[in-house]
Amino acid sequence: MSNSSRKEFRTLVSLEDARKALLPFYKTAEEQVPLPECYGRTLARNIASRVDVPGFDRASMDGFAVKARDTWGADEAEPRSLRIAGIIHAGDTPAVKVEPGTAVEIATGAMMPEGANAVVMVEQTDTEGDTVNIRKPVSPGENVMHAGADVMQGELVLRKGTRLTSREISVLAAVGLKEVPVYRRPGVAIISTGNEIASPGEPLKPGQIYDVNAYAVGAGVIENGGEPCYYGIVRDEPDAFRKALLDASTKADLVLTSGSTSAGASDMMFSTVGGVGKVLVHGIKIKPGKPTIIGEANGRPFIGLPGYPSSALTIFNEVAAPLIRHMSGHPEPERSTVKAKMALTLQSEAGREVLQPVGLTRTKDGLAAYPIEKGSGAVTSLRDADGYVEIGEDVHVIEEGSEVEVRLFSPVISFPDLLIIGSHCLGIDVITDLMGEKGFTVRSINVGSLGGFRSIRKGVADVAGVHLLDESGVYNEPFLKSLGIGDATLVKGYIREQGIIVARGNPLHIRGIADLPGKRIVNRTKGSGTRTLFDMELRKLAAEKGVPFEKLIESIRGYDVEAKTHSAVAAAIIAGKADAGLGIKTVAVQNRLDFIPLRDEEYDFVIRKEVLDRPATKAFLEILKSKEFDAELQNLGYRLKI
Amino acid sequence: MSNSSRKEFRTLVSLEDARKALLPFYKTAEEQVPLPECYGRTLARNIASRVDVPGFDRASMDGFAVKARDTWGADEAEPRSLRIAGIIHAGDTPAVKVEPGTAVEIATGAMMPEGANAVVMVEQTDTEGDTVNIRKPVSPGENVMHAGADVMQGELVLRKGTRLTSREISVLAAVGLKEVPVYRRPGVAIISTGNEIASPGEPLKPGQIYDVNAYAVGAGVIENGGEPCYYGIVRDEPDAFRKALLDASTKADLVLTSGSTSAGASDMMFSTVGGVGKVLVHGIKIKPGKPTIIGEANGRPFIGLPGYPSSALTIFNEVAAPLIRHMSGHPEPERSTVKAKMALTLQSEAGREVLQPVGLTRTKDGLAAYPIEKGSGAVTSLRDADGYVEIGEDVHVIEEGSEVEVRLFSPVISFPDLLIIGSHCLGIDVITDLMGEKGFTVRSINVGSLGGFRSIRKGVADVAGVHLLDESGVYNEPFLKSLGIGDATLVKGYIREQGIIVARGNPLHIRGIADLPGKRIVNRTKGSGTRTLFDMELRKLAAEKGVPFEKLIESIRGYDVEAKTHSAVAAAIIAGKADAGLGIKTVAVQNRLDFIPLRDEEYDFVIRKEVLDRPATKAFLEILKSKEFDAELQNLGYRLKI
Incomplete structure (x- = not known):
């Protein structure tokens, strides 16, 4: 390892400087492709016509x-x-x-x-x-x-740098081009590193997770005009990594790795890149994405992306994608930002820039952005986000209602026609399907009933699906008042039976809440109706037994394992990972598990008044009253109220 | 030919009814593709996770x-x-x-x-x-x-109908999917018909033009999620056409032809489709695109697109693309319309709907749409357009300033940073390149000097490049007043030498305008500065000779052949299609042609005051004063004023 690379170790640089480190590699190459294959490519030369179009009057x-x-x-x-x-x-x-x-x-x-x-x-x-x-x-x-009235011989018909769609390809054909000079698509080697990853489709050993980054980044490479070449999984060993890096850097225009960013593995990668070539950047002052390595090997650029998928994709988009776009001649995407009002106050971390994933929704004051928070390393947070907000190094708090600029993942925001936030229910899946048949799209985000109520108050959700039990034993209605929600209306949904789901045949003879201490359970998300019911029952039990609540729950293994959905509870019991979990009867029946009933639960919908006039909301309300929905509910073992 | 198909002959239907005729073919099929190949495809099934992510704490x-x-x-x-x-x-x-x-x-x-x-x-x-x-x-x-905190086993992670980008592919990889159920891409057979077409790259025989539609439509097929299969060119003979149709309809999910829409060829196609299968529609009440045939053969849908490229692409986009999108599960493109004010009054044709191609530009009142008029069958009109305006059957006129809805070709409008409309000049190409180096995009539309002045007055062009000679012998300045242009400023550009360009060695011994009668010339567009100069010189000559102007120009062959660019004039002379043409010295020098000087010409720029503050305009003005530009001008044989 040379001294020059050594000294850059652990000197975090800004995102901008990380991009600058790659500037020497911003080059293009040219190739001729047959006309029928040039769709989506970028012209590498000006095209002047060698003929008149038409060639005769x-x-x-x-x-x-x-x-x-x-x-x-x-x-x-x-x-x-x-x-x-x-x-x-x-x-x-x-x-x-x-x-x-x-x-x-x-x-x-x-x-x-x-x-x-x-x-x-x-x-x-x-x-x-x-x-x-x-x-x-x-x-x-x-x-x-007249001859030449459309295009005259010698006329410049298309300029270098033009992206070729059907309209430009018309012109290329009209002037008789059989082959088209375009920028060559850079070959991008993708190496997955780490001892903990396995390829999708293979059985997972304990401690392993599937390789997400190779495929996510590969799709990103295509999206930006490059050609991915998958080098598979390389373990955290200097020799294996050196061999893969040497091989890839002789064949590809850019080498990407992802993973191996824990301290030890990162050091190994740092020394190996330094040994083979040169380390240019080690660490970026940004969240997510700090543990990034940028270097060169065999004169080719190398980017070691972080291991967490959201971090890897973020750094890919910020650092690698512009380079790939340049190489392939793709223009920088336009109109990729929108202004929105922050739907809730966001705390940030000082000392490094934060790229916060957000979802977008339309309100009467324009767009609102709501943060997607799923914890470090969650794959699903990017799925549910429309873009992200850049929060500067020196910003600690973004206040609710302040204007932010959202950088979009796609040039077009595909707003769902209806945004449902709240408690997960199989009924929502049915509604989503029925809405789909009417041509409406639904995005549903599962954050529990309380989260649903809150997102109505913030003006984020159009509809919240809730089943929250008040201390007085009444479902949902009291929370509109106690949570100060004025601009919304409660629409009664349907009745579900709540209880304890246990393995088939109930091998542990669980008869009620009192039997749970000492067993392994799977809990539901805090703020969900089921969780609230469970905690109420546990408090009752604690009082009966005369033990503190905290003490009681310590005796229940898995109390802090939070399943986000009902069906996930069933899956955990089937897999033998838990002995019991609270949930609705339907899930037990559908999964052929046993069920110990606790009480009837009212699953209702809170709808913001502002959206009541929307066609999608009207369709939603029609579906709630429809015979089709009633029939589907009965299949699920639910029943309409009254 | 059956009677049932016969009776639909020449009964024009609306665009909507044409689409409806294809509804029975709106079907989808499913296939499994490996994870690395699913980018851009659409999920054919809901995806529930079979594992927890992560699978362990x-x-x-x-x-x-x-x-x-x-x-x-x-x-x-x-x-x-x-x-x-x-x-x-x-x-x-x-x-x-x-x-x-x-x-x-x-x-x-x-x-x-x-x-x-x-x-x-x-x-x-x-x-x-x-x-x-x-x-x-x-x-x-x-x-x-915790195990399952990101995704719980059993959780629905992605819904059927989702388009797969890197973010969704992350989730598919995370849950371990090796193969992904997606909608199958429909195979679309593309047959080019007509006796007048040749494949790009082949030499053109007299009366032939290049096959544009196959490649333009093929690109459209890819764009909408299908796979084009090129069947080549089929001549207008019933047997050849029947054979191609039978072959294609057994192999492809959709058969497209384009061309053969003159009366005789169209009849042949009509009878052949009717004989092989069934004609569903013959003729659509729309411009462009009236001569469209829709039918079925071997149970597969058939669409006979018109021959003119802009018509073929329009009908493809309106009728074929929605079908292909449905088959491939692609969502209908969103946000594909914008509102704009019509920049000038537009006459329409009663009795059928018109889809008028327009360009878009930003003004202080929002977007303005200007019609792209290049004559029936021009390929370049779609290149220069951003979208089109639908003009209803009963609308005869759209007044300047009235609001129209523009349907965009792409979801994102790529506004050029600077829209230059006016006379073609090689200097504009230099400016475009220098602007490009500064990161600004330029769209230049060649309509002659007068058209440039007018588009400034309408608020369409940002900049007009002009070299228009007043009767008094002064360039450009007088027209600001005489054309009533208040909100614009004239910036002096450079000097070009105008004259007669003739073949090398001047074989016909042309000495001046007086030698042109009896020769073959190539003229420039009406309203261009060169044309105005030429007509002034000709009127002088007519007066000298005592003959009427009309009589004089009849003696000059090619007077009404209008070249849109200087270089096109040179190309026509090199190709021996004309003996002479008016143009600038540079073009003669660059093409090693002879030049007979007539006078100095001032090429200037009119800039709308409203855009003076724009970064692109500032960059443009800087370039005009730059040493680089001066050097490039000298290479062209121009010189800066003063």
Whole structure:
């Protein structure tokens, strides 16, 4: 390892400086591709036409080629009669000439015969034998497209740097290009590193997770104009890594790795890159994405992306994507930011820039951004986000309602027609499907009932699905008042039966909440209706037993394992990971598990008044009352209220 | 031919009814594709996870796995000391257990050992031999991601109909999917018909043009999620066409032809489709695109697109693209319309709907749309357009300033930073390149000097390049007043020498304008400065000779052949298609042609005051004064004014 690279170790640089370190590699190469394969590529040269388009004067209508002068004075009452001297089809070389007093029948696109300077549309003529009667005069040039009128020989038709869509490809074909000079797509080697990862489809050993980054980053490479080449998984050993790096850097234009960013593995990667080539950057002052390595090997750029998928994709988008776009000649994406109001106050971390994933929703004041928080390393947080907000190093708090700029993941925001936030329910899946059949899209985010109520108050959710039990034993309604939600209306949904789900045959003979201490359970998310019910029952039990609540829950293994969905609870019990979990009867029945009923639960919907007039909301309300929905509910073991 | 198809002949239907005729073919099929190949495809099924993500409790930081209780009370002054019982790397199956009073060193992503319920970040510890000193307490669950916290087994992670980008592919990889159920891409057979077309790259015979539609439509097929299959060119003969149709309809999901829409060829196609299968639509009440045939053959849909490229692409986009999108599961593109004010009054044709291509520009009142008019069948009109305006059957006129809805070709409008409209000049190409180096995009549309002035008056162009000679012999300045242009400023550009360009060696001994009668010339567009100069000189000559102007120009062949660019004039002379043409000296010099000077010409720029503050305009003005530009001008044989 050279001293020069050593000294950069652990000197965090800004995102901008990280990008700058790669500037020497901003180069392009050119290749010729056949016309039918150039879609989506970028022109590497200006294209001047070598031909006139059209290459000859041509008829732009079906009709008769004439000398314009011969038609002058013609009208319905007194048509001008001309002798038909012949016929010209498209593609013919005209063998006839138009002399005064004659006309030649001509098809759209056919070459004008000598002597003619205009075409009379067929609709303005009638023929008798050898004679055509012309009922309307034409002026010279009428219904004729002159040679070169579309494109003249020598004309610059498309500029270097143009992205080729069907419209540009029309022009390339029209000027007769068989092969098109475009920027070569950079080959991007993708190496997955780490001892903990396995390829999708393989069985996972304990401690392993699936390799997400290779495929996510590979898709990103395609998206930005490169060609991914997958080098598979390389373990955290200097020799294996050195071999992969040397091999990839001789073949590819850019080498990406992801993972191996824990301290030890990162040091190994740092020394190996330093040994093979040179480390340019080690660590970026940004969250997520701090443990990034940028270097070169064999004169090719190397970027070691972080291991967490959201971090890897973020650094890929910020650092690698601009380089790939440059290499492939892709223009920088336009209009990729929108302004929005922060839907809730966001705390940030000082000392490094933060890229906070956010979802977007439409409110009466424009767009609102709500942070997507799923914990460090969550894969699903990017799925649910529309873009991110850059929070500067020196910013500690972004207040609710303040304007932020959101950098979008896609040029177009695909707003769902209805944003449902709240407690997970299989009924929501049914509603989503029925909405889909009516042509409406739904995004549902599972954050529990309380989160649903809150997101209605913030004006984020259009609809919240809730089943929250008040201390007084009433579902949902009391929370509108206690949480200060004025601009929303509660629509009654349906009844679900809540209880304890246990393995088939109930092998541990669980009869109620009192049997849970000493067992392994799977809990639900805090703020969910089921969780609230569970905690109420546990408090009751603690009081009965005369033990503190905290003490009681310590005796229940898995109390702090939070499943986000009902079906996930069932899956955990089937897999033998838990002995019991609270949930609805349906899930037990569908998974052939046993069920110990506790009480009826009312699953209702809170709808913001502002969105009541929206077509999607109307469709949602219609579905709630529909026979189809009722039938589907019965299949689920639910029932409509009343 | 059956009677049932016969009776639909020439009954024009609306665009909507044309789309409806294809509804029976709106079907989808499904296939499994390997994960690395699913980018851009659409999910054909809901995806529920078969695993927890992560599959185990894992450390989300480098540090020490501990019992949280063992850290309580720790601070800088009084750290808690724990014995280090071992180390766990990512991917390891922990062999150690955390007992009270011990800690285990752990890497990010590694599996939590039994007995531990939190991780202390390495930054908040220091080690001495076997002991770690903890300087900050942690609570249970801190820096730990629980099994299933990201995705629980059984959870619905992605819905059917989702388009797969890197973010969704992350999730598919995370849940371990090796193959992904997606909608099959429909195979689309593309047959080019007509006797007048040749494949790009082949030499053109007289009367032939290049096959544009196959490649333009093929690109459109890819754009909308299908796979094009090129069947080449089929001549207008019933047997050849029947054979191609039968072959294509057994192999492809959709058969497209384009061309053969002149009356005779269209009849042939109509009867052949009717004989092989059934004609559903013959003719659509729309411009462009009237001569469209829709039918079925072998149970597969058939669309016979019109021959003109802009018509073919329009009907493709309106009728074929929605079908292909449905088949491939692509969502209908969103936000594809914008509102704009019409920049000038537009006459329309009654009795059928018109889709008018327009360009878009930003003005202080929002967007303005200007019609792109290049004559029937021009390929370049779509290149220069951003979208089109639908003009209803019953609308005859759209007044200047009235609001129209523009349907965009791309979801994002790529506004050029500077829109230059006016006379073509090589200097504009230089400016475009220099602007490009500064990161600004330029769109230049060549409509001649007068068109440039007018588009400034309408607020369409940002800049007009002009060289228009007043009767008094003054360039450009007088037109600001005479054309009533108030909100613009004239910036002096450079001097070009105008004259007659003739073949090398001047074989016809042309000495001046007076020698042109009897020769073949290539003229320039009406309204261009060169054209105005030419007409002034010709009027002078006519007066001298005592002949009427009209009579004089009849004696000059090619007077009404309008080249749009200077270089196109040179190309026509080199190709021997013209003996002479008016143009600038540069073009003659660059093409090694002879030049007979007539006079100095001032090429200037009119800039709308409204855009003067724009960064692109400032860059443009800087370039005009720059040394680089001066040097490039000298290369062109121009010179800066003064």
